[in-house]
Amino acid sequence: MSETNSAAASEVAAPHRYTAALAAEIEARWQDFWDAEGTYEAPNPSGDMAARDEAQAALVAKPKKFIMDMFPYPSGAGLHVGHPLGYIATDVFARFQRMTGHNVLHTLGFDAFGLPAEQYAVQTGTHPRVSTEANIENMKAQLRALGLGHDKRRSFATIDPDYYKWTQWIFVQIFNSWYDADAKKARPIADLVAQFDSGERAVPGSTRVWSELNAAERAEVLSQYRLAYASDAPVNWCPGLGTVLANEEVTADGRSERGNFPVFKAKLRQWNMRITAYADRLLDDLDALDWPEAIKLQQRNWIGRSEGARVNFPVGTEGDAITVFTTRQDTLFGATYMVLAPEHELVDKVVPAAWPEGTHEVWTGGHATPAEAVAKYRAFAASKSDVERQADAKEKTGVFTGVYATNPVSGEQVPVFIADYVLMGYGTGAIMAVPAHDSRDFAFARAFHLPMRCVVEPSDGRGTDTSTWDDAFSSYEAKLINSSNAEVSLDGLGVVDAKARITGWLATRGIGEGTVNFRLRDWLFSRQRYWGEPFPIVYDEDGVAHSLPESMLPLELPEVDDYSPRTFDPDDADTSPETPLSRNEDWVNVTLDLGDGPKKYRRETNTMPNWAGSCWYELRYLDPRNDQQLVDPAVEQYWMGPREGQPTGGVDLYVGGAEHAVLHLLYARFWSKVLFDLGHVSSAEPFHKLYNQGMIQAYVYRDSRGFPVPATEVEERDGKFFFEGEPVKRELGKMGKSLKNAVTPDEICDEYGADTLRLYEMAMGPLDVSRPWDTRAVVGQYRLLQRLWRLIVDESTGEVTVEDVAEADIDEATLRALHKAIDGVRQDLDGMRFNTAIAKITELNNHLTKVGGVVPRSVAERLVLLIAPLAPHVAEELWRKLGHTDSVVHQDFPVADPAYVVDESVTCVVQIKGKVKARLEVPPSISDAELEKVALADEKVVAALDGAGIRKVIVRAPKLVNIVPA
């Protein structure tokens, strides 16, 4: 009705106005053109993507830029306007880099294995491959409409067998490697076998020699070294999802990151990646990376390096000892009891038949024997999910094991407890408890009436009588007391000195040693899922694992009757996982020739976690069709190799959300380092520069019951919000279908065009900050494009209206506005400050509009080039209308003339004691002395001074003079 009216009316008034309809026509045309011409193809130095013509040959000779987005999951819901924010930003940046002399590799693939894709498939009842590929096509269409300048030859999805062949191949490399701690790098497992063979290296934990071991025994030894290994260990079992999870996928409150189901500890045989071998390198190499400090910090915290000591406490009668890890070895003399994690295996060995004489009632938990107490407490601890364990953190529970250990420095007998505040997975799973100087031990000691000994004199005046304390004294700002035996004394030393002295003494006595402990644990790598990469592993009849040779890769996912995961009651810890692939017996049981004749094997039926495909995808963008190698070394070296100013090598810019701070980014760094050690790549770090874009938020409107109501139907009156007449509450949150506030790129493109959407998303604010979407404000960028269009094109005839004017004859104010804009936009785009770049283009555009008249051609052309990275379709169209036959994409970005970047005259501020009293127009070249003279002579200044003397004059020519009166 009114819309058709308005469209008709405006068409009559201005048939060639820049409208949504015209934008749609222009955009579709140029998108087709770019695809047909291969405009965004980045040539490789060699191979099947080498330069195909002279123009591309010239590109290869330029410096390279590899600009990447974190690739998307092809979700079934489609995109909302928040999703492409980062893609638009990298596209603008990539376009700017193309125009400033770089060979730019920019493309986008799809991360399509994993839980979200599988769950969507299960929900819709289609095979994951069918639904996932449909989703990818849908997303490709949505992204294409935005005019993203991707090299489409290089796009792939992680589910393509051509791609996951190499994911499996990398797994085989990792499986067939071990970490040589002396060389500090990964080496082929064959090197280790050679060391065992020659006797250079002894078989660990055994008196037997390598040649005496059978195949299964050798495999067991090697699995203790392999960087990918299967082992029985307590893992995170999530019955609600029906799979085990990595530590990184479990939230702080003990739930699955996806689905929010409870997670339990269960002992299961699972595949792991020995990422802990790389803990120190993953930590140290962060320093050289150009990453946000917040992300580096998160990785450092996750790796969790802490320096301390291991100390042995003798226990029992058979020469056993409890080894503890502590960072406070200086307080050893204050260790009055010990605690083991409930699962600690030493417990079973040392628990006596009966409680020792005089055991305190609260220590026994009311149980008749230590064995019963331990069994009951273990059952109690295991039944608690991590959620409950967190919630109960303040209340300390535990039970006495009935055994005493010997404090190795004081010789004192100290009771040994088990308690769930000590975790099996950190340190040695055992602690020495120093209740006077650790607040957790303090709480436990109070609850169990355990003695405390003050060995660090409190510096806060509370005194040394621990019975009067409310909490432990754990400060380092104090001196040691009560800490000496016949051989060593720490008394009077500060904490740091005391640590050094006692560590030295422990080492000489063979009781302990200084050590570094990491919080990082090995990466649990197997999942009980259908929709993931199958492991390239088979087991022989002895149960020994063998990797498949390259000729048998890819090992494709087989068809199964039922691909859905076996899930359970989320709260039922007493369940165990089932792998969907095990349902296909024909696939599982095979006869293969692995080099020693045909034999029967059983396939591994776990699949890889969804992180696997994203651990190395940057490498495949470089050489996506190579079926002989992961990536051609010459091509890899060109795009990823170390270079001046970037000694780590790697992707030049990697943009994505901060939610991947530890998961994806840590795993990808780990794989890079292994591939680097094994000589397959030239960069030990995948991503040199990381940039986290903010989130586009949206207002959520909730009714009185708290349910979201459709945001588009909410009315605002006097700052209050109403839906169907009823008041609703507004809050700022995420954008999404379920919150009824999603805005899609499609609807914005329909209303205004993709160039307007691109400009708006970039103009909203700094890229790294989150901010709310405001559909109303989009029109501002639409107006910018309309004004730009009108400046160059006559709205009634469609003819270009520029005129040829020599640079010298152009109005000086216009030249200054132009060159200032060029200078500013260049710097802003280079620094990824897209919002201020647009503001400067807008200012120039407004200036030209205001001046009126016909625009000089050279000014119009440079304005078009300035906006080309941001609004590529309209720029191409105007460039063509201005008479050019080539694409704007590979033009040189305008360069400012410094002579016009400075103003003809500058407003100088004259302050008296910091307050502005006068403004002077002065030439920019004015000297300090001259400016001071002019300022002091100004009548307003004279009046303001009112005859007062002058103590001091600060001159910052040409912008400021500040007079300090006496």
Place this chain on the structure above:
RNA sequence: GCGGUCGUUGCUGAAUUGGUAUAAGCGCGACACUUAGGAUGUCGUGGGAGAAAUCCCAUGUGGGUUCGAGUCCCACCGGCCGCACCA
């Protein structure tokens, strides 16, 4: 609790090294063109006082350093993010 980060106008946000606070956009107001405007264009728009020139106040709050502080330092208040029984 520990660590990080941010508080500027009705809203989103500008502001090299400390040097004219509030660029640009939205919204709002007036006007023009219009049968009409939710189109387009032009002008205005931090608060207060004043007829006006002009003056005073204002970057979460309170101090400090400085000729000069949105910017640096200290304390507090508020928001957001990360980690959290890690020995």
